Amino acid sequence: MRNSLDMMWRERAFMVVLLLLVRKIHGGCPSSSCGKIANINYPFRLKGDPEECGEERYELDCENNVTVLYLYSAKYHVQAINYKNYTVRVVDPALQHHNLSSLPLRFLSRSNFSDTYKYTSFYDSDPYQAFVNVDKNWEYLSFEHIVFVNCNHSLGEKGKYVEIGEWVKWEGKGYAYAIGGDLKAEDLEVGCEVKLVAPTSLSTFDNHSYTSMHTALAYGFEISWIQQACQKHCPDDDDSYCYLDSSNQKLKCRYGxxxxxxxxxxxxxxxxxxxxxxxxxxxxxxxxxxxxxxxxSMYENIENYLQQNSLAPIRYSYKEIKNMAGGFKEKLGEGGFGYVFKAKLRSGPYVAIKMLSKSKGNGQDFISEVATIGRIHHQNVVRLIGFCASGSKRVLVYEFMPNGSLDKFIFSKERNIHLSYEKIYNISIGVARGIAYLHHGCEMQILHFDIKPHNILLDENFIPKVSDFGLAKLYPIDNSIVTMTAARGTIGYMAPELFYNNIGRISHKADVYSFGMLLMEMASKRKNLNPHADHLSQLYFPLWVYDHIREEEDIDMEDLSEEEKIIVKKMIIVSLWCIQLKPSDRPSMNRVVEMLEGDIEDLEMPPKPILFPDEMMVTDDQTINSS
Incomplete structure (x- = not known):
């Protein structure tokens, strides 16, 4: 009996030791599986696996026996994981193989990934990349695009445009087309609008067949985690260079x-x-x-990455820029960024050339402009036609705005420079629509941070265009809070939360505040701050005008008709809502558009604007006291 008990205990002890040994051999983390994805290993882990088994930002989920990856807060189904070339293939769950009407849920392009622009650190916080650095060159592209556009007229057999109206309808009107591969700005037909950009890694699809394109979309697209692997393999400093050796599928380091x-x-x-x-x-x-x-090499990399961006503008050489500008003889303006010159394309149209002579932070303001508006097509956002990144020279080529910037029309005292209030009102709605599109209409939320009259350009029909995106920042559309290390913008239009951290977090509401200050100046045709005012209560126009509107007194401006007085009053009430001290009290830009387009009877009077978080009282002929 004793012998049998001893043998049983020895067998159990042996099994425990064996299990511990096996666990140690496998690093303490056995492979996980879900559906068709077997052997899920580091850096990935399934939800519920021990914390030491894989990294948190590479955590996958298993839903209904399907492996799920969350990318920019959106759900994608994992099709395959390749541990040799550090790629994972995913597909949008809305896509169905044999249903040509099924489309991806999310707008996704290479521009969503931090490695699209070379100015970001190679050791960036973004867990996935759109490129794999192979054999010392960024030559392996994880995926390419299929672009969906809606046109207000039929294009017939037009180049790369494949009509898909039989399966897809955008808002029940127009003509739907699909384009295989990247679509450059100059290739977008007049009257057409980009509705969706989706990636695929199946490069063998037929560009002239929508069935083939849809099959490619349903195949999915590859993204890479090579950056994470490089962080483990090479020293984390700016002088090391990590790449994948294609001959043996091994990571290698090169030092600088x-x-x-x-x-x-x-x-x-x-x-x-x-x-x-x-x-x-x-x-x-x-x-x-x-x-x-x-x-x-840095300048060349910037240029190369801009070319690879979806809907990228035209790349010009500096010689072409110089010829277009005729030797830079006709200057349109200048600012802290450099100079703007009038130029002419070989095809005929005039353009404005912006020379960035004081480009900040390794050209980040240049990259910011191209990254934001290089793929935007909206009536109220200035169109970027091209760029030049030649050595240290950085140039942006925009559509030419014959009527210049808005400031000369609302601040000028000259009689020949005059806009009716109906025209000003229409311009305000156009600007609001442009900003609303930047906030809510793109695949990435774009915060401008420098809305002011000088950055609103007017075309030959006085249609306004939001311009100058040198301070702009891109954020995921569902990211309501913005992290910033320094205030940005122009004094007089900057939101108070950029200065005071006790009134609310920085978000898209900072642009709402700037638009409110702009709208007030458009309504009054004067600067909001008037140092020559007769009374201190008139020093800051929004405070003065608030009291007059609340008491339903006439505003001493210019001779206005009754209809114009209603327009001005509506604009002022909307602007007073926009410049509320707390960001949470301000409307969104979509709501601002609704307020401007609606009836004045539907507008409530907002609380009186407060200048500072701890402001005391500001009354006629009293001093202004604040913290």
Whole structure:
């Protein structure tokens, strides 16, 4: 009996040791499986797996025996995981193989990924990339695009446009088309609007067959986690360079200029003074050569990545820019960014060339403009036609606005520069629609951060266009809170939350505030701040006008008809809502458009604007006290 008990305990002990040994061999994390995806390993893990098994940002879910990946808060079904080339293939769950009417739920392009623009650090926080760095060159593209457009007229057999109206209808009107591959701005037909961009990694589809395109979409698209693997494999510094060696499917590190310098310094220290005489100049030459090569490569990478962006504008050489501008003879204006010149395309139309002479932060303002409006097509957003990134020269080419900027019409005292209030009112609605589109109509939320009269351009028909996106930022559409390290914008139009952190978080409501200040100036045709006012209560126009509207007193402006007085009053009430101190008290831009287009009887009077979080009282001929 004792012998049998001893044997049983020995067998159990052996099994425990064996299990521990197997667990240790496999790193303590057995492979997980869900549906057709077997052997889910590091860096991935399934929801519910131990925390040490994989990384949190690569956590997958298993829903109804289907492996699910969440990308930018949207759900995608995992089709395959390739641990050799660091890619995972996913597909939009709305796509059905044999249902040509099924379309992806989300607008997704390469521009959603941080590695689309080379100015972001290679060791960025974005868990997935759209490119895989193969053999020291960014030559492996994880996916390409299929673009869906809606046109207000039939195009017939027009190049890459494949009519799909038999299966797809946009809002029940117009003509629906699909385009295989990237669509550049100059290829978008007049009267057509991009409705959806979807990725695919099945590159063998037929560009002239929608059935083939849909099959490619249903196949899915690959994204890469090579950046995470590189962080583990190569030192986390700016001087190391990680790439995938295609010959053996292994990651490799390449080191840059700092390694060369350190080797040379060691060499010099060994050879002592004699070698210093010859080594130091050599060191300087090597340093200059590497520095110039590195920065030249940086400029080229910016240019290359901009070309690869979906709906990218035209790339021009600097020589072409110079010829178009006729030697930069006709200057349209200047600012802190540089100069704007009038130019002419070879095809005939005039354009405005913006020379960025003071590009910030390794050209981030240049990248910001191209990244935001390079793929936007809206009546009230200025169109970016092209760009030039040649060495240190950065140039943006815009559609030409014959009537210039709005400020000269609302602030000028000259009689020949005059707009009727009906025209000003229509311009205000157009600007509001443009900003609303940036906030709510794109696949990424675009915050402008510099809405002001100087950045509203007017075409030959006085249709307004929001311009100058040098301070703009892109955020996921469902991200209501913005993280910023420094205030941005123009004094007088900047939202108070950019200065005070105790009134609310920074969000799209910062643009609403700026639009409110702009709208007030459009309604009054004067600056909001008037240092020459007779009374301190008139120093800040919004406070003065609030009291007059509340008491239903006439506003001393210019001779207005009754209809114009209603227009002005409506604009002022809407602007007073927009410039409320707390962001939560301001309407969204979609609501602003509704308020401007609606009846004045439907508008309630907002609370009186407050200038500062701890403001005391501002009355006639009293001093202004604030914290």
């Amino acid at each position: 200029i700092l390694l060369y310098i350190s080797v040379i310094l060691v060499y010099i220290s060994i050879l002592w003074a004699y070698k210093v005489l010859f080594g130091l100049p050599f060191l300087i030459i090597i340093f200059i050569y590497k520095w110039r090569k590195r920065h030249t």
